[in-house]
Amino acid sequence: MQLVVLGSGTSVFHPRRASAGFWLQTESGSILLDCSADAPHRMAAENLNWMNLDAIWISHLHLDHCGGLAPFLFGLRHAPGIEQRTRPLKIFSCEGVEKLLRAIDESHNYKLFQQRFPVEIQEFLAGDEKPFEMIPGLKAETVPTPHRRESLAIRLINSNRKTIVYTSDTGYSEDVAEFSRGADLLILECSFYRDKPIATHLELAEAMRIAQIAEPRKLLLTHLYPEWDAVDLEAEAKKLWSGETIAARDGLRLEV
Numbered sequence: 001m002q003l004v005v006l007g008s009g010t011s012v013f014h015p016r017r018a019s020a021g022f023w024l025q026t027e028s029g030s031i032l033l034d035c036s037a038d039a040p041h042r043m044a045a046e047n048l049n050w051m052n053l054d055a056i057w058i059s060h061l062h063l064d065h066c067g068g069l070a071p072f073l074f075g076l077r078h079a080p081g082i083e084q085r086t087r088p089l090k091i092f093s094c095e096g097v098e099k100l101l102r103a104i105d106e107s108h109n110y111k112l113f114q115q116r117f118p119v120e121i122q123e124f125l126a127g128d129e130k131p132f133e134m135i136p137g138l139k140a141e142t143v144p145t146p147h148r149r150e151s152l153a154i155r156l157i158n159s160n161r162k163t164i165v166y167t168s169d170t171g172y173s174e175d176v177a178e179f180s181r182g183a184d185l186l187i188l189e190c191s192f193y194r195d196k197p198i199a200t201h202l203e204l205a206e207a208m209r210i211a212q213i214a215e216p217r218k219l220l221l222t223h224l225y226p227e228w229d230a231v232d233l234e235a236e237a238k239k240l241w242s243g244e245t246i247a248a249r250d251g252l253r254l255e256v
C-alpha cells in the first residue's frame with residue numbers, strides 16, 4: 001500500500017500544510033482518510049485519480065476533517081469523463097455525516113447525491129466496534145477517541161496483514177494506544193509540542209507514550225499546529241521513543 005499525505009495541518013491555515021487528508025492506494029482500490037476543504041485540490045495537485053476514488057473515511061465532524069466532502073461530491077458531478085464511472089463511491093464515517101451532507105444539499109439543491117454512480121454512506125456510532133470491509137480485501141475497525149462525542153480512530157488491515165492505524169484527532173487514551181498496537185504504520189496526531197491548551201488533543205510527550213505502548217513499525221506524526229514550525233519534531237521524538245518517527249509533510253509518500 002502507498003500512503004500520500006495530502007494535508008498535515010489543522011484548522012489553522014498554513015502556507016505549507018493543508019488541513020487533514022490522506023490518500024491510501026491499495027492493491028484493490030483507493031481510499032481517502034478524512035476530507036478537509038483542501039483535500040480535493042490536494043488530490044489533483046498530487047496527480048491522484050480522484051475521479052475514481054473508491055471510498056472515503058470521515059473521522060469526525062470538525063470542518064478540517066470533513067469540510068471538503070460536499071465540494072468533492074459537487075465537483076465529481078462535473079468531472080470530465082465521469083459518465084463512464086459505474087462503481088459506487090462509499091463513504092464510511094462517524095455519526096452525523098449524512099445529516100450534514102443532506103443539509104448542505106437541500107440548502108441550495110446541489111444534487112450532491114444525483115451522480116451517475118451510487119453514493120453509499122455507512123455511519124458508525126462511537127462504541128459500535130463491528131468490523132467492516134472498506135473495499136475488497138481491506139478490513140477496518142474503529143474505536144472512539146476522546147476528542148468529540150462522535151470521533152473515531154480507524155484500523156485498516158489488508159490481505160497481506162499489513163496494518164495502518166489513523167487516530168485522527170484525539171486526546172490521550174490508553175484504549176487508542178492498545179488499538180494501535182503493532183501497526184505497520186501509525187498515523188497519530190501530535191497537535192502541540194508541550195503545555196497543550198486543550199485536553200482533546202495530544203502534545204509530544206503523550207504521543208510518544210502512545211508510541212511506547214503501541215510499538216508501531218513506523219510512526220507518522222501529523223495534525224501539526226504552526227508552533228511546530230520552530231521545532232525539530234523528529235529529533236524531539238527520538239528523545240522519548242527509539243522507534244522510527246516521521247514528521248508528516250504535505251506530499252510525503254510512504255510505502256507500507
Ligand SMILES: [Zn+2]
Nearest residue numbers: 010062064169
Ligand atoms: Zn483537526
Ligand SMILES: [Zn+2]
Nearest residue numbers: 060062147169
Ligand atoms: Zn477535531
